[in-house]
Every structure is written in C-alpha cells, then in structure tokens.
Amino acid sequence: MAKSVTLKDVAAKVGVTSAAASMALSGHERISERTRAAVKRAADELGYVPSSAGRALRSQRADAVALIVPNSSAHVFGHLYFMHVLTGMSTAANAHDAQVIVSTNADTSSGDVAYERVMRSRTADGAIVTSAAVDDDHVQALVASGLPAVLIGNYPHLADAVTVGIDDVRATERLVDHLVEVHGRRRLVHVTGTLDHRTGLDRRRGFLAAAERHGLTDVTVIEGDLSEASGAAATEQLLQASGARPDGVVFANDDMAVGGLHTLRRAGVDVPGDVAVVGFDDFGLARVTTPGITTIRVPAEEMGRIATERLFDLVDHRGGQPARTELPVELVVRASCGCEPDAERVRT
Amino acid sequence: MAKSVTLKDVAAKVGVTSAAASMALSGHERISERTRAAVKRAADELGYVPSSAGRALRSQRADAVALIVPNSSAHVFGHLYFMHVLTGMSTAANAHDAQVIVSTNADTSSGDVAYERVMRSRTADGAIVTSAAVDDDHVQALVASGLPAVLIGNYPHLADAVTVGIDDVRATERLVDHLVEVHGRRRLVHVTGTLDHRTGLDRRRGFLAAAERHGLTDVTVIEGDLSEASGAAATEQLLQASGARPDGVVFANDDMAVGGLHTLRRAGVDVPGDVAVVGFDDFGLARVTTPGITTIRVPAEEMGRIATERLFDLVDHRGGQPARTELPVELVVRASCGCEPDAERVRT
DNA sequence: CTGAAAGCGCTTACAG
DNA sequence: CTGAAAGCGCTTACAG
Numbered sequence: 001m002a003k004s005v006t007l008k009d010v011a012a013k014v015g016v017t018s019a020a021a022s023m024a025l026s027g028h029e030r031i032s033e034r035t036r037a038a039v040k041r042a043a044d045e046l047g048y049v050p051s052s053a054g055r056a057l058r059s060q061r062a063d064a065v066a067l068i069v070p071n072s073s074a075h076v077f078g079h080l081y082f083m084h085v086l087t088g089m090s091t092a093a094n095a096h097d098a099q100v101i102v103s104t105n106a107d108t109s110s111g112d113v114a115y116e117r118v119m120r121s122r123t124a125d126g127a128i129v130t131s132a133a134v135d136d137d138h139v140q141a142l143v144a145s146g147l148p149a150v151l152i153g154n155y156p157h158l159a160d161a162v163t164v165g166i167d168d169v170r171a172t173e174r175l176v177d178h179l180v181e182v183h184g185r186r187r188l189v190h191v192t193g194t195l196d197h198r199t200g201l202d203r204r205r206g207f208l209a210a211a212e213r214h215g216l217t218d219v220t221v222i223e224g225d226l227s228e229a230s231g232a233a234a235t236e237q238l239l240q241a242s243g244a245r246p247d248g249v250v251f252a253n254d255d256m257a258v259g260g261l262h263t264l265r266r267a268g269v270d271v272p273g274d275v276a277v278v279g280f281d282d283f284g285l286a287r288v289t290t291p292g293i294t295t296i297r298v299p300a301e302e303m304g305r306i307a308t309e310r311l312f313d314l315v316d317h318r319g320g321q322p323a324r325t326e327l328p329v330e331l332v333v334r335a336s337c338g339c340e341p342d343a344e345r346v347r348t
Numbered sequence: 349m350a351k352s353v354t355l356k357d358v359a360a361k362v363g364v365t366s367a368a369a370s371m372a373l374s375g376h377e378r379i380s381e382r383t384r385a386a387v388k389r390a391a392d393e394l395g396y397v398p399s400s401a402g403r404a405l406r407s408q409r410a411d412a413v414a415l416i417v418p419n420s421s422a423h424v425f426g427h428l429y430f431m432h433v434l435t436g437m438s439t440a441a442n443a444h445d446a447q448v449i450v451s452t453n454a455d456t457s458s459g460d461v462a463y464e465r466v467m468r469s470r471t472a473d474g475a476i477v478t479s480a481a482v483d484d485d486h487v488q489a490l491v492a493s494g495l496p497a498v499l500i501g502n503y504p505h506l507a508d509a510v511t512v513g514i515d516d517v518r519a520t521e522r523l524v525d526h527l528v529e530v531h532g533r534r535r536l537v538h539v540t541g542t543l544d545h546r547t548g549l550d551r552r553r554g555f556l557a558a559a560e561r562h563g564l565t566d567v568t569v570i571e572g573d574l575s576e577a578s579g580a581a582a583t584e585q586l587l588q589a590s591g592a593r594p595d596g597v598v599f600a601n602d603d604m605a606v607g608g609l610h611t612l613r614r615a616g617v618d619v620p621g622d623v624a625v626v627g628f629d630d631f632g633l634a635r636v637t638t639p640g641i642t643t644i645r646v647p648a649e650e651m652g653r654i655a656t657e658r659l660f661d662l663v664d665h666r667g668g669q670p671a672r673t674e675l676p677v678e679l680v681v682r683a684s685c686g687c688e689p690d691a692e693r694v695r696t
Numbered sequence: 697c698t699g700a701a702a703g704c705g706c707t708t709a710c711a712g
Numbered sequence: 713c714t715g716a717a718a719g720c721g722c723t724t725a726c727a728g
Contacts, residue, residue, distance in 0.1 A: 007722065018721085018722080020698090023724090048468075050721080052401075053405040054722040056722090057705065058723050079632070080428065080632075101450075102450055120352060120396075122352060122401060284633070285632070289636055354705060365715070367717090368716095371707080378713075398706075399705050401704080402704075403707085405706070406705075407707075
C-alpha cells in the first residue's frame with residue numbers, strides 16, 4: 001500500500017517547513033502568494049490530503065457527527081426511517097465538511113453503551129439520537145453530560161434536551177377527524193405502537209382525544225409493536241371478536257397497516273368499503289399497496305437535516321437556538337380511507 | 349462541556365506515568381496485577397475512554413470503515429438497498445470494534461471525489477464501494493491505488509478488485525425459466541435497469557440468454573432506470589403498442605415492477621391472468637403489493653457483512669482470500685407470476 | 697516579520 | 713525490570 005503523503009512531504013518538496021506549508025494551505029496571509037501557490041501545487045502533485053487523526057488531535061475536533069441507533073430500535077423502527085434520517089444528516093454534514101458515523105449498539109448484554117463511547121472518545125463532535133425509548137437512562141445521561149446531542153422525537157421529561165420532532169398527538173387526531181368527518185366512520189379501533197416509546201403513547205393519546213371529541217362510543221385500543229406481523233395479529237383479533245365490526249382502523253404506523261390490510265383482504269373484508277384503514281409514516285410502503293394507504297407523512301429526512309444543523313449549532317457554541325423544533329406533517333389521502341382511488345392528495 | 353478525561357488524568361490519579369497506565373489498560377504483563385487493577389478502577393471512576401484521534405495517530409489505524417455511496421446511486425438504488433448493506437456492515441464492524449462511516453459525494457460538480465479524500469485522509473482504514481457505474485474512473489483509481497477497498501457488485505473489467513456479489517445473469521435466467529416452464533408464458537418483455545451499471549447489463553443478458561434458450565420469438569426489451577416511474581412508463585408504452593400483448597414482464601427490479609403493476613391494474617389488465625409480472629431485489633416492496641411480486645431475493649445484508657469482513661482481511665494483510673465472492677440468491681415465488689396467492693415459497 | 701517549538705493523546709521502542 | 717522519550721501529523725502560540 002502506498003505510504004500516505006504528509007504535510008512534511010509537501011513542505012520538503014517546496015523547501016519550507018511543514019508549519020509554513022500548513023499555513024500556506026489554509027491561506028494564511030503571512031505566507032507570500034508565491035509560496036502559497038507553490039505549496040498548493042506540490043500538494044496537488046503529491047495527492048496530499050490532511051490526516052484526519054492529526055488534525056483532530058490538534059484541533060480537538062473530529063469534524064464528524066454520529067447517528068446513534070439504539071439496538072432496540074433497529075427492529076422496532078424500519079430501515080426506511082433510518083435511511084431518511086441518514087440522508088438528511090448527510091446533507092447537513094456535507095455542508096459542514098463533516099463525516100457521518102453510524103453507531104449501532106453491538107448488543108444489549110454489555111451494559112457498555114454506544115452513545116458514551118462514541119462521544120467520550122471524541123470520534124464524533126456530537127450525536128443525533130433517534131427513537132430512543134422513554135425510559136432509556138443512557139439518553140438522559142448523555143443529555144446531562146453536556147456533550148453535544150440532539151434528539152429526534154419528543155422527550156417532554158428531558159427539559160434540557162434539544163429536540164426535533166413532530167406533534168404525534170395532533171397528527172393522529174387529524175387521521176381520526178378525517179375518518180369521522182369525511183367518511184362518517186364511528187366504530188374505530190386503534191392499534192398502538194410500542195408503548196415504551198413516546199410516539200406510541202402520543203399517537204394513542206391523539207386517537208383517544210379525537211374519539212372523545214367526536215363523541216365516539218364504540219372505540220377499541222389494541223396494543224401493537226409497529227411490525228407488520230403485529231398489525232396482522234391485531235386485525236385477526238378484531239375479526240374474531242363478537243359484536244359490531246369496526247368500520248375504521250387507525251394503525252400507529254404503515255407497517256402495521258400493511259399487515260392489517262392483507263389480513264382484511266384475506267378474510268374477504270372490503271377495504272375501504274367495510275373497513276377504512278389509515279397508517280402513519282409514509283416512508284415508502286403506503287404508496288405501493290392496493291389500495292394505497294392514507295397516512296401521515298413524517299418528514300424524516302428533514303428531521304435528520306435540521307437535527308444535524310442544530311447539532312452543529314451546539315458544537316460551535318452558537319446559542320439562541322430554540323430547544324424544541326416542531327415540524328409540520330402532511331395528511332396524505334389515498335384510497336384506503338374511502339377517498340377516491342388514484343387521487344392522492346396532500347394536506348399540510 | 350466537561351473537559352474530556354485523558355490517560356494522563358488516569359495515570360495521575362494512580363500515581364504512575366501515562367505510559368504505564370496505557371500498558372495497564374491493555375493488559376501488558378510488565379505491569380503488576382496490583383497496578384493494573386488500580387489503573388482500571390481509576391479509568392472507570394473517571395469515565396476514561398481513549399481518544400480515537402490520539403490512538404489513530406499513534407497506531408496509524410482509524411478503526412473505521414467507510415461505505416461509499418456514489419452520488420449517482422443515491423437515486424438509482426433504493427434506500428432499502430443501502431440500509432441492508434449498512435446493517436451488514438455494522439454487524440461486521442462491531443465485531444472488529446470499528447466505526448462505520450457513511451460517505452456520500454456532496455455533489456458531482458466538484459470533481460473532488462469522496463472516495464479518495466476519505467481514504468487518503470485515513471479517516472477510514474478501508475472502504476466498501478457499492479453500485480458504482482461501469483465507467484466510474486474513480487473506482488478504478490481507488491482499486492489501482494492499493495488502498496483497501498471491496499466492491500459490491502460485479503466488476504469483470506477490474507481484475508485486481510476484491511468483489512462480493514451475485515450472478516445477475518443466472519438469476520434473471522431463473523425468472524424467465526419460471527415464467528416459461530411453470531406458467532407457459534412466451535411473449536416476454538424485459539424492462540432493463542440502468543445500462544451504465546453492470547447489474548443492468550447482466551440482467552438484460554440473462555433475460556436474452558434464457559429467451560433464446562427457450563426459443564422465444566416474441567421478445568421485447570425496453571430501457572428503464574430502476575425507478576417506479578420508469579416501470580410505469582415502460583408499461584404504458586407496452587399498452588399503447590400494437591400487436592399481440594405480452595403475457596409476461598420481467599422488470600430488472602421491484603420498484604419498476606411496482607410501477608408496472610399499478611399501471612396494468614389501472615388499465616384493467618389482470619395480473620397475473622393476462623400478464624405475469626416479476627421483479628428483482630426483494631428489499632421490502634415486493635411483499636406488500638397485491639398481488640405480491642415474484643422476485644429474486646438479493647442478500648444485500650449478507651453482501652454488506654461479507655464485504656466488510658473481506659475488507660478487514662485486506663486491512664490486516666490477511667492474504668489467501670478469494671478475489672471474488674459470489675453469493676447464492678433465492679427465487680421468491682409470490683402471486684404476480686401466476687403461482688397461488690398466499691403461498692410464498694422460496695427456492696435456493 | 698519569520699523560524700521552529702510545543703503539544704494535542706496515545707503507545708512502543710529505547711535507555712538506563 | 714522500569715522510567716520516560718520519541719514520534720504519529722497537524723496547527724498555533726511563542727521566541728527571536
């Protein structure tokens with residue numbers, strides 16, 4: 001393997017000290033235009049690229065940000081979600097000439113948590129934490145440690161945290177409003193997300209609040225875990241139940257809605273004719289099913305981008321930023337709620 | 349922000365030199381058991397974590413691997429693909445206590461390519477490059493530079509490259525074989541992927557080879573770009589065409605198959621009754637459509653994992669590894685080809 | 697104005 | 713056997 005080119009090599013080629021070469025490359029005014037040009041040319045010719053380790057050690061800055069993926073969430077939240085967040089992060093990180101590190105907890109067993117190591121080792125200047133469980137003490141510890149971190153989601157119990165998220169309560173209410181007001185559905189079911197995550201709790205709260213506001217009396221809540229299988233299982237349970245069949249199901253995410261949709265279809269239930277179905281997320285699945293699933297579009301990429309910008313504010317000690325950034329969501333209307341097929345509409 | 353704890357702090361607390369503390373923590377035998385224990389305790393108490401920059405600079409090793417995502421591919425290949433690869437990489441990297449860096453080209457305009465910078469700056473010890481275009485000179489340069497790199501895909505023109513991939517030709521042949529032999533389809537269409545990528549060329553080659561082998565005479569090839577929209581457009585074109593309608597369409601990926609499926613449905617064409625549809629990838633979409641899409645399952649996660657293991661072989665100078673690793677794929681039979689619904693079967 | 701030392705944090709090769 | 717210097721590559725504060 002080719003020995004890597006250092007500043008010393010560049011300096012030697014031009015006949016200056018490496019200190020001078022460093023200043024020349026950074027455009028320091030004390031270096032003459034002539035020398036500056038010579039050094040830059042030599043650097044180009046030799047293919048010099050600064051060592052990130054050398055620079056990081058000297059400047060006490062890694063020029064990298066980390067995306068922390070708690071092990072629990074890998075299964076719970078989908079691939080598509082993380083990729084959207086990662087895309088947004090990359091956009092912001094590129095603009096700051098910073099690298100993006102993806103840090104997954106190796107395993108739960110070792111109490112040794114990815115968060116802390118990444119941060120304390122200064123591999124990254126700061127971290128984005130997403131989809132952490134409500135009772136995740138490590139997140140709390142991270143926030144308390146004062147290391148730069150931005151949380152994606154809603155963490156009302158962490159007063160000091162800088163967070164970027166959406167209003168899950170209000171968004172879920174909008175789904176219920178749509179089913180009740182536009183489609184006259186009144187026997188609604190909610191299949192929840194994981195209830196150790198704030199999104200799960202908030203979406204349930206939104207469902208119940210809207211149901212009460214509309215005076216719905218025939219309302220059921222079934223606990224799910226965000227997986228397609230749990231959506232199918234919950235739906236199976238509904239089909240078995242005695243009493244009047246519900247005329248609408250509000251799934252806490254699209255994956256479960258897909259499972260529910262397929263289960264209903266297999267049982268010969270017409271969607272949306274007999275039962276309307278709505279989901280949450282719109283990361284990709286909801287558009288491709290038949291019927292397409294009416295859902296809330298979560299701006300995951302934008303969340304990743306904005307969270308990363310907030311993170312750089314923290315790293316660079318730019319104060320005056322709001323602790324909480326709440327992004328608007330869109331109601332995406334497709335056919336599964338009873339709206340016309342082929343007429344996808346978006347409402348902000 | 350809390351000042352970070354260095355080895356010197358740990359050493360001072362115990363009353364030894366930082367050199368001794370370093371050896372104690374690495375379990376060097378020249379340090380007495382007593383001192384070793386004392387240092388470890390002190391490190392724990394202070395929350396010491398080694399500085400990655402210090403260690404990297406000294407050991408000339410970043411303990412990190414990079415996933416290179418050429419800007420062109422971000423659109424072309426799906427989010428799901430990259431996430432699968434990333435998941436596999438993380439598994440392998442975690443086992444080696446290495447970080448994973450995701451490097452996206454900021455933009456094409458600057459000829460300055462992500463590959464080189466990441467590698468030459470020693471931010472990462474090696475790189476995984478995936479889904480590069482056939483004529484991407486930078487990949488060629490990277491391989492030629494001798495820096496550790498593993499390519500995912502098939503690069504027959506790069507003799508020196510270490511690659512991990514599947515046999516796209518053979519896999520596509522299996523799809524055609526299935527349509528012809530099991531379902532008696534003979535008027536087949538192929539909608540290609542991007543033809544500046546090897547996968548696109550190979551899948552087309554497989555389609556044509558199988559068609560010829562079966563003596564099919566009514567065969568059409570339409571160029572696509574892997575997007576759902578291009579699948580829809582190609583299908584639209586088929587519907588407009590005069591002459592006998594095809595009875596089977598082999599899409600080069602699932603995204604296009606989804607687009608095709610919806611277009612056929614909207615035109616009132618029965619799938620699979622009138623036209624059988626098959627895709628390629630099985631990263632998530634093919635399972636949720638109605639009918640489910642028969643496809644080839646590409647083991648993207650395993651590709652990411654194995655590529656990363658090969659990469660560590662390279663970084664650690666472990667020779668004797670094959671230059672090419674070819675993974676088997678599965679034919680996943682769903683309803684879109686005419687097989688029974690609800691009877692998903694996998695054939696290796 | 698400019699030359700070159702100091703030091704970021706680490707680990708190993710060397711001197712004693 | 714053990715103490716402590718040297719040096720990885722970089723940049724800035726300091727000495728001249």
